[in-house]
Amino acid sequence: MDLNRKKLLSYFTPQRILIPVVIGLAAIGYMFYRDSAEMDLSPLYNAKPFWIIMTFVVLLVRDLGYIYRIRYVTEKYLNWRKSVEVIMLWEFASCVMPSVVGGSTVAAFILNKEGLSLGKSLAYVMVTAMMDNLYFIIAVPLVFLLTAGNIFPEVSAMEFSVTQSLEIAFGISYLLIAFYAFLMAYGLLINPVAVKRIFLRATSYKLTRRWRASAYKNGNELVWASQQLKGSTFGYWANAALSTAFVWTARYFVINCLIAAFTDISFHDHVLIFSRNMVYKIVLLVAVTPGGAGIAEVAFPTFFGQFLGRFTTVIILLYRVVTYYLYLILGSYFLPRWVLRVFGEHPEEEESLSLAPVSEKRD
Template identity: 25%
Template sequence: MKKWHLWVAASIGLVVIAGMMIREFDVEVLSRIELSPRFFLGVGLAVLLFAVQNLMLTLRFRHLCQRKLSIAEAFRINVLCEFTSAVTPSAVGGSGLAFVYLNREGISMGRSIFTMFAALLADEAFLAISCCLLYFCVPSHLLFSLADGDGISTDTTNEWIKGGVQVVFIVSTLIVVVWTAILYLLLLHRPQILGWVLKGCCKIPFLHKFLPKVEKFSEEMTMASEEAKLEGGRFWLQLMGYTSLAWLSRFAIVVAILVAFHCQGNMLVAWCRQWVMWMISILSPTPGGSGVAELMFRLYYADFLPDASVAILAAMLWRAIFYYPFLVMGTLVLPKWIARN
């Protein structure tokens, strides 16, 4: 493949991204924006939080690889992983190809696989712990429904929405908790268990052809586990520190957007609702939760925003800051990375 073929593909990707943004653009709604110092402060803060999120993820990759990657290389890995997440269903995510990206950057296969599973374990552990804390510490009438500072309406539709959102949140949280426990067990204690189960499944005639791949995967899990056992408690605490700051910054972007639009209400509640939105979006079959995330934003923050049209604009700006940049950066970085590797 020639390089100009890759750049043509990148250009097509950028055109598609521009088309997505133009489709959501509304001049009439745009005219309602009050371009005050507070608006620019909120947008600037959102961009800063986005930068902090990516800095923490970049440092996390460098930490997991024992500083064998430069800042630029670790940032490139982060962009590629986030780009993969942005163009695949949320349940798939970008972690699945992290070991490929890392190995192509010169990291050993064992360390690459360990980095992939350790990053995934840290993400899932953060979500599992924080979601459980939110559920038991934040009143449900604030977390799962359209609420104002004094209470909520008893509208039947609102109660139906609250019940549905709460059920999905609980189910998603339970799935994440179980998945975290499985990852912990496989990575740090019994990496061979999954191999045994999968090999047993391969005894079924029509699955027998997958046995070589299962055996290879089992060996890779053992390699990752051996790498994990070499690290001490300080390593894991530092990993959770980077992970927590990245997620907290990601979820705080919405607060900055609400500040930009002069929204009223409890911003701590608005921040907490980001956990609920994320846990719902991970069940979305669309790439990066597209469609579901925007719909949830307009519905979930309607009590903070003055009207529906402003909510649409706020949702577009929110996605433009934390979602579209990964599409742009990934479209630019991936062709170069493929050509180089």
Template identity: 25%
Template sequence: MSATDTHNEGASSGSLISFKYLAISIALSVISMGIVIYITYTPGVLNHLAPKRLPGLFIAIGVMLLKVYFSAAKLRYLADKEIGWMACFRVALTWDFASAVTPSTIGGAPVATYAMTREGIRLGKSSAIVLYGVLLDQFWYALAVPILLLAGFYYQVLPPEIGFVGNLTMVLIYTGLLLYGGFLTYGLMVNPSSMKKVVNWIFKWPFLNRYSTRMSAEAENLEGYSYELRKKPLKFFMKAFFFSTMSWLCRVALPVIVILSLLPGPEVLLVLRSLAMNLAFLIIPTPGGSGGVEGLFAIFLGPLIDRTSFVGLAVFAWRIITYYISIGLGIIATAWYVNHKVAEAKGASKEISNEREAQ
């Protein structure tokens, strides 16, 4: 790959994370948290905190780090341990960071694919690993949906405050997740050649045609790795699914732990509401879901908090742990790729200069 190609690749990947998205995401988060706190705040609320419960917030931080660990373990396992633990942690943190500052409709998968190529894995294989990771998440959704439907016979899983429109939206979300999971399963596990055909068709368009040769080769790699995955034993899939499931269970547990760190609550219903809420997060189009996830937290979990004045405090603590800490760690991980890129560019420039001097 030439220095120009490398620069173009970095530019294209870097454009997925912009200062604009980051600023919008943080601004929406601050504004929405401010609104929730303003609506629910009662003077003297901090006097009602139970000191013996507050250590639970440190447990929440530990669970957040566990979520990163399971995400990194899943990536390393799917990559057949071709990259080390530090590389996997960098990719996982970069993926979380990208998800936090890009529109939910884009997600962090494209940036995660780029990060894996920077760790030395071919683009085709990186794409397949990321897609397979997403597929495992879809399997988790497919498992979560019937759990919520069955639990709905015994618990008020969906808050009555969302009304008919909210219930219809959740049904559409469940249906969409199952359909998308079916599409990925077919493309990766049943007929991998169909994925190659889709990629080749996309890059026949005039404005993408110049990349067609390279992407056709990468589509071959994607197809090849997909066939490799099909040959893996059941144990491989079960272990990978375990990592994916544990990561999502950590995500679901975090708001529950935060709330129980402030005051008692109905544990089972909190878990079910948190699961339903996390599925609803997937359709919020704003960067990182900011502005929407805070509102959904108040709608889904707020009614289960005995003291209304604690709702804003719970939202604040939850977002600090799951969002702002994630952004901080993600910036550190992403900075590594940026610095590595700059060092490579300087090395390439120096090599070109030496070649010119030799001529």
């Protein structure tokens, strides 16, 4: 994908930002209207200050973990200020782009404009993506053991087929993520050329030929990124792995804090909420709306409604404010300042992130 300043900013126009806001608030507004007669707001008056504070502590810890990770994954090339900006813009991109697309391409462009070579930019983004996926495939079996497999939401008998479909979809998603993570790890760390050949072989058939150009480019990116990571120390990978476990544990725990702030839940409930959040995130992963807007709100009661009852819609609003709308606001603040710093007084220059010439040389 080619990126330049003009195309980058096209992802962050007011219209693109307003679309997910309108979709999400419309979904929440409808839920408030639908449940207004039965809604119970009494938990608001009995909120637990400790867990409210913990919600913001966990959010801060999560972001600090991301900032630490990007600084150390880039081998301290980024200073702390630049690390903050990169993470805020990365989160911003994830909020305004569909979950199935994500913000990885934008992140590679941002790192490249910070002065890193294109190869290193791609390598560092691939490292974070690989670590994120590895955390998921390791954490899921652990929560399965802790909850005795009870990680799927309880539904009525009439909705039993829905639960079965969710379990099947989750199982398939888990296997696909595991396959992709191990393939990426093998390609980055052991034999990128072999993985490139797999990409090309998979797109050599009539039904898959339309993706051959993309497979060719992605294969070249993988080879290039692997070259940048040669010689990385054990300490480098340990830092990446531990910081990833840290930030994703904090990320999943935000819902626990919000629910615990307004209702009494046991340790077992905490484990159950944490584990269901993993299934919930898979639902959002395949969302076609920017940042999962609308889908995140509608799916939330299915996974966590049993802990909140008639107070669920209020928690949905609070959850989306602190994990989604907050980053839209922060991203809107950081983006123009970053563009001014990086592009200086000549923002009209069309500096592109283009992989075509590189692909031709590296093949």
